[in-house]
Amino acid sequence: MAPYDYDDDDLEDFHDDIPDFQDEQEFDDYLNDEEYDLMSQQFPQAKKALQDYQGWNNLAVKLAIFDSDFDLDQALINLKRTYKKKKTPAPKPIIATPQAVNSLSADTKKLSITGNDEVWFEDEDDKIDKKDEPVLKTYKRTTVPTKPRNMIDIKKYIENTKPHCSFVVLGHVDAGKSTLMGRLLYDIGAVDNQLIRKLKKESESIGKGSFHLAWVMDQTKEERERGVTVSICTSDFETDKVKFTIVDAPGHRDFVPNAIQGISQADVGVLSIDCGTDAFESGFNLDGQTKEHALLARSMGVHYLIIVMNKMDSVNWSEERFQKVKADLSVFFDEIGFKENQIEWVPVSGLSGAGVYKIPYPEAQNWYQGPNLVQRLEELAEKVYKVSSSEVLDTPFLFAITDVTTSKKAGEAIITGRVEAGSIQPGETITIYPSEQSVLVDKITSGNEDKTVPIAIKNDFVTLKLRHAFPEDIQAGDLGAYVTIEIPPSQNLKLHMLTFKLGRPILPGTPVMLFKGVREQPARINKLVSLVDKHDVEKIIKKKVRHLSSGQAAIVEVELVEKKRWIPILTFQQNKHLGRVILRKDGKTIAAGIILDSSI
Numbered sequence: 001m002a003p004y005d006y007d008d009d010d011l012e013d014f015h016d017d018i019p020d021f022q023d024e025q026e027f028d029d030y031l032n033d034e035e036y037d038l039m040s041q042q043f044p045q046a047k048k049a050l051q052d053y054q055g056w057n058n059l060a061v062k063l064a065i066f067d068s069d070f071d072l073d074q075a076l077i078n079l080k081r082t083y084k085k086k087k088t089p090a091p092k093p094i095i096a097t098p099q100a101v102n103s104l105s106a107d108t109k110k111l112s113i114t115g116n117d118e119v120w121f122e123d124e125d126d127k128i129d130k131k132d133e134p135v136l137k138t139y140k141r142t143t144v145p146t147k148p149r150n151m152i153d154i155k156k157y158i159e160n161t162k163p164h165c166s167f168v169v170l171g172h173v174d175a176g177k178s179t180l181m182g183r184l185l186y187d188i189g190a191v192d193n194q195l196i197r198k199l200k201k202e203s204e205s206i207g208k209g210s211f212h213l214a215w216v217m218d219q220t221k222e223e224r225e226r227g228v229t230v231s232i233c234t235s236d237f238e239t240d241k242v243k244f245t246i247v248d249a250p251g252h253r254d255f256v257p258n259a260i261q262g263i264s265q266a267d268v269g270v271l272s273i274d275c276g277t278d279a280f281e282s283g284f285n286l287d288g289q290t291k292e293h294a295l296l297a298r299s300m301g302v303h304y305l306i307i308v309m310n311k312m313d314s315v316n317w318s319e320e321r322f323q324k325v326k327a328d329l330s331v332f333f334d335e336i337g338f339k340e341n342q343i344e345w346v347p348v349s350g351l352s353g354a355g356v357y358k359i360p361y362p363e364a365q366n367w368y369q370g371p372n373l374v375q376r377l378e379e380l381a382e383k384v385y386k387v388s389s390s391e392v393l394d395t396p397f398l399f400a401i402t403d404v405t406t407s408k409k410a411g412e413a414i415i416t417g418r419v420e421a422g423s424i425q426p427g428e429t430i431t432i433y434p435s436e437q438s439v440l441v442d443k444i445t446s447g448n449e450d451k452t453v454p455i456a457i458k459n460d461f462v463t464l465k466l467r468h469a470f471p472e473d474i475q476a477g478d479l480g481a482y483v484t485i486e487i488p489p490s491q492n493l494k495l496h497m498l499t500f501k502l503g504r505p506i507l508p509g510t511p512v513m514l515f516k517g518v519r520e521q522p523a524r525i526n527k528l529v530s531l532v533d534k535h536d537v538e539k540i541i542k543k544k545v546r547h548l549s550s551g552q553a554a555i556v557e558v559e560l561v562e563k564k565r566w567i568p569i570l571t572f573q574q575n576k577h578l579g580r581v582i583l584r585k586d587g588k589t590i591a592a593g594i595i596l597d598s599s600i
């Protein structure tokens with residue numbers, strides 16, 4: 001036998017030296033530090049070289065590099081012998097228009113389902129043709145404030161105005177979110193009977209009578225959209241005590257990017273849990289959206305959660321079931337840092353309406369005497385409003401734009417969004433970033449009927465009609481700011497970042513999608529500066545960081561790779577709501593961060 005001819009037994013012996021790895025993470029953990037560093041250098045190069053080959057996966061590539069003793073050329077020879085060349089050449093890069101960026105996230109959603117490593121290789125970063133990025137037009141910014149047309153005493157206005165609160169409805173697929181919201185809007189009288197009758201007839205005709213309630217939200221959404229692409233849909237309703245806005249991102253509510261957009265505009269989260277037997281377990285224990293939505297809400301600064309213990313009718317209003325689900329969830333909420341006084345629990349049936357607004361609980365439910373869902377919302381709204389309204393006078397106006405409607409009138413733009421700080425009145429001038437155009441606020445409207453209002457204050461959802469504007473240079477995700485505020489362009493951010501459950505470690509150079517409000521931008525984690533305490537940025541745990549794994553807190557430097565249309569960035573210190581970001585990769589949320597510095 002020639003010295004290098006192995007028979008099958010020999011090969012088996014050879015492979016016995018290293019364990020059988022279940023996945024890439026396990027293999028990464030097996031490597032020592034030196035090997036890990038070598039792998040981090042060679043693996044991306046190998047993937048690039050295998051772009052036109054099919055059938056491989058990350059673990060196979062890493063094993064080949066390892067087996068060839070980190071001789072990359074030899075590993076590639078072996079891999080190219082093993083895997084076939086693709087018939088069609090690698091796809092052309094997608095141009096980085098906003099549409100393309102949207103389609104990137106659509107791709108990544110699909111990818112997480114297929115788990116195809118071949119496609120995974122098309123990192124967000126690789127799809128961007130930098131030459132074709134949209135060019136940002138900038139204007140001369142005025143720094144001289146203009147006076148409101150009718151001076152309003154803001155303090156008095158706040159005292160005499162109903163609190164306003166926005167909330168987002170979250171939860172696993174089929175947790176009953178749409179039915180619940182339909183029921184709420186119906187019972188409160190925010191949808192007319194004619195629409196309900198029409199929807200009932202339609203749903204009965206297809207044998208799904210209960211669906212008419214779920215369709216209420218979709219109907220109002222359709223009405224709101226009116227054929228225009230919008231990033232956020234809102235439905236307003238009011239009770240005797242509070243004005244509410246339900247925020248919802250179009251598209252499927254269960255897709256995380258949509259949930260992120262919705263959460264970014266909300267003061268309170270309403271998390272619907274299907275308490276039906278086994279339903280809770282499938283949505284919670286198996287990494288369902290319940291966990292991810294709660295974690296996102298926590299990371300994005302939502303201060304209060306109402307846990308709607310839904311579908312209680314299906315378990316005959318069993319207290320035991322309620323307590324069991326509550327106990328399981330409480331452990332998790334505690335783990336992710338929600339305090340007990342930030343969470344309220346309400347048993348309901350969205351379908352029958354018991355516990356939602358005006359329909360009382362049935363006899364079987366005699367163990368919960370607390371407020372119903374709307375009463376709980378009112379209570380929290382008053383708490384949130386007390387804090388936010390006390391800050392109105394101390395901070396200059398900031399406005400997160402969620403939608404832009406073009407107007408036929410020259411120089412007119414209509415922007416919708418949320419007031420993030422301070423207040424605004426007609427007659428005042430503001431700057432729109434990043435185009436730096438100075439525009440005059442002509443009219444403010446709010447609510448489903450676009451009623452004219454004299455002023456908008458922190459946390460209000462309003463539409464501003466602007467004069468002297470260049471609407472073609474305003475986009476959702478832009479920021480309106482009082483004229484004295486200056487927001488310089490920034491592409492490099494320093495984050496205090498907390499990693500979520502990771503499939504693979506984060507290495508320097510990792511391309512990601514950065515979500516900020518309604519915007520998503522391709523970015524790259526350039527530097528892992530240090531490992532720090534989760535609660536204390538100042539407390540450095542380790543200075544030299546090679547990679548980050550699940551559940552770690554770190555200071556990192558992130559570069560936004562789309563250079564020509566920068567997004568306005570404020571630090572966490574400047575605005576606690578706007579200074580937050582979420583990072584996703586391959587359709588999975590990998591980290592949340594607060595912006596420490598935007599001028600590095």
Ligand SMILES: Nc1nc2c(ncn2[C@@H]2O[C@H](COP(=O)(O)OP(=O)(O)OP(=O)(O)O)[C@@H](O)[C@H]2O)c(=O)[nH]1
Pocket residue numbers: 171172173174175176177178179180210211214253254310311312313314348349350351352
């Ligand atoms: N027994 C019972 N069934 C309910 C209740 N609420 C909703 N359902 C049923 O649960 C299913 C899902 O309800 P949806 O309201 O569509 O759930 P969803 O969370 O909005 O689902 P997506 O729109 O897919 O995200 C439907 O068949 C509803 O009729 C409830 O309170 N009790």
